[in-house]
Amino acid sequence: MTLPIHPPIAPMLSKGVASIPEPDSVPGGLHFEPKWDGFRCILFKDGDQVELSGRSESITRYFPEVVDAARKLLPDRIVFDGELVIAGDDHLDFDALQQRIHPADSRVQMLAKQTPASYVAFDCLAHDDESLLTHAFRDRRKVLEDALSSVPPPFYATPVTTDRATASQWFSVFEGAGLDGLVAKPLADPYQPGKRALFKIKHERTADCVLAGYRIHKSGNSVGSLLLGLFDADGVLHHVGVASSFTAARRRELIDELAPLVTDLSEHPWNPGTADSAHARRPGSLNRWNAGKNMEFVALRPEWVVEVAYDQLQGDRFRHTARFRRWRTDRKPSSCTYDQLDRPVAYDLADVLRPHTAG
Numbered sequence: 001m002t003l004p005i006h007p008p009i010a011p012m013l014s015k016g017v018a019s020i021p022e023p024d025s026v027p028g029g030l031h032f033e034p035k036w037d038g039f040r041c042i043l044f045k046d047g048d049q050v051e052l053s054g055r056s057e058s059i060t061r062y063f064p065e066v067v068d069a070a071r072k073l074l075p076d077r078i079v080f081d082g083e084l085v086i087a088g089d090d091h092l093d094f095d096a097l098q099q100r101i102h103p104a105d106s107r108v109q110m111l112a113k114q115t116p117a118s119y120v121a122f123d124c125l126a127h128d129d130e131s132l133l134t135h136a137f138r139d140r141r142k143v144l145e146d147a148l149s150s151v152p153p154p155f156y157a158t159p160v161t162t163d164r165a166t167a168s169q170w171f172s173v174f175e176g177a178g179l180d181g182l183v184a185k186p187l188a189d190p191y192q193p194g195k196r197a198l199f200k201i202k203h204e205r206t207a208d209c210v211l212a213g214y215r216i217h218k219s220g221n222s223v224g225s226l227l228l229g230l231f232d233a234d235g236v237l238h239h240v241g242v243a244s245s246f247t248a249a250r251r252r253e254l255i256d257e258l259a260p261l262v263t264d265l266s267e268h269p270w271n272p273g274t275a276d277s278a279h280a281r282r283p284g285s286l287n288r289w290n291a292g293k294n295m296e297f298v299a300l301r302p303e304w305v306v307e308v309a310y311d312q313l314q315g316d317r318f319r320h321t322a323r324f325r326r327w328r329t330d331r332k333p334s335s336c337t338y339d340q341l342d343r344p345v346a347y348d349l350a351d352v353l354r355p356h357t358a359g
Contacts, residue, residue: 001046004131005079007053010194011040012081012123014183017199020171021184023162028188031137032167033158034352035200036120037092037180037312037319038085043119045070045078052084059084062100065112066119066154073151080144081123081191082158086115090348092178094314118154120353122183125191138187156353162187175203176347180312180319202311205342206325210237210333211304212270213283213297214258222251223258227283227297228308228322229269231337237269238281241318243308261300268299281317305331313341 023030041059044051050067052060060067063084086096096115102108124144125132132140141160148157161167171182181202189197209228217224225242232238246254265271270282283297308322316338 001044001049001051003044003046003077003079003126004129005126005133007042007044007051007058009042009053009125011042011055012192012198013194013196014198014200015196017184017201020164020167020182020201021199023164026186026188028136028138028186029162030184030199031141031160031162031187032164032170032182032184033122033160034170034174034179035181035183035202036083036085036122036158037094037178038083038097038120041082041084041119042125043070043074043078043080043082043121045074045076047076059101061105062102062108063112063117064109065116069154070119073155075127075147077126077128078147079124079126080119080121081125082119082121084117084119086117087349088178090177090350092349094178094319116154118156120156120158121148122158123191133191133193135190136188137185137191140191159352159354171201171203173347174352175312177349177352179352204309204311206307206309207322207340208305208307208328208331208336209240209322210302210336211258211261211300211306212237212239212268212302213300214254215242215283215297217251219248219251221255222248223254224251225321226306226324228306228318229302229336230341231334233337236280237302238316239270239283240281240316241310241322243306243322243324245321245323258298258300261303263299263301265299267301269302270299302333305329305333305336 021030040055042053048071050070051058052063052066086093100111121144124140124147127143127147132143144157148155167182181200184199209230211226212229213227215224225244227239228241228243229237230240305328307325307328309325310318310322312319
């Protein structure tokens with residue numbers, strides 16, 4: 001490639017804030033856009049050469065349909081920062097996106113036809129022979145809009161607004177299409193690879209879950225993560241996610257605190273041999289991202305309840321790692337059901353992707 005910038009480039013990152021900031025809270029103002037729930041991807045195109053650069057490695061071979069479409073539809077020499085996503089019926093399908101990372105080329109080609117991906121661009125880093133890294137974001141956005149103005153799907157420019165009220169509405173309703181919150185970007189800033197110079201605002205909710213096990217920390221002598229469960233309407237306990245982010249000292253303390261609950265898996269609801277377990281989501285399967293990672297767990301009698309904070313549901317489980325809040329000694333495990341979860345109102349993804357202009 002003879003582009004003015006070359007892979008790999010570390011993407012510009014964001015740091016979490018508690019609420020949507022005021023547009024004039026930073027010099028030059030802010031612009032708001034949806035936070036997409038997909039694979040971060042910097043797309044390089046130089047003629048027929050296309051590279052899809054993920055956060056840590058090339059992901060070009062996993063998305064041949066995007067590569068082919070980029071060759072046909074995008075400007076000859078361009079570098080975008082954006083997100084690879086897969087649309088379900090009317091919402092993002094992250095599970096389907098995860099399935100696309102597979103070592104067998106035959107499966108990659110099959111899934112490219114069955115669950116084709118789209119690319120949502122939210123920044124432009126180079127155009128023709130000019131690097132835009134030092135340009136203000138407002139100028140990079142203008143180049144992005146011009147470059148994609150007549151480009152059809154599967155390429156999109158992310159919706160944008162400078163109006164906080166509009167951003168607040170998006171934050172509320174776009175979640176129903178599977179989006180993950182908002183990103184606020186300083187309009188006057190250059191692109192800063194690897195720097196947390198953007199602001200992300202994510203949903204946070206709480207749930208009371210059954211503590212049903214834990215995984216050992218990589219250090220080997222402390223708790224790595226707590227395994228969380230919820231009961232369905234038939235009384236089957238499902239694994240819904242994990243909670244972690246403890247200090248090293250607290251991880252060691254938890255080993256002793258949880259010792260009285262340790263039980264043999266044969267006496268546990270997630271024992272593969274039980275009738276209920278055949279219908280339950282269980283932990284312990286192989287990690288598709290790290291085949292060498294130990295996914296075994298220490299089974300605990302499901303007698304304690306823990307309150308956790310979570311941001312988003314993906315089907316019947318938490319999309320991301322939950323955050324420990326407190327023990328709920330006042331709650332019975334049987335009361336920890338799916339009914340308590342706050343599910344967003346459905347919203348059509350096609351409406352998120354329709355043209356939006358800043359303002």
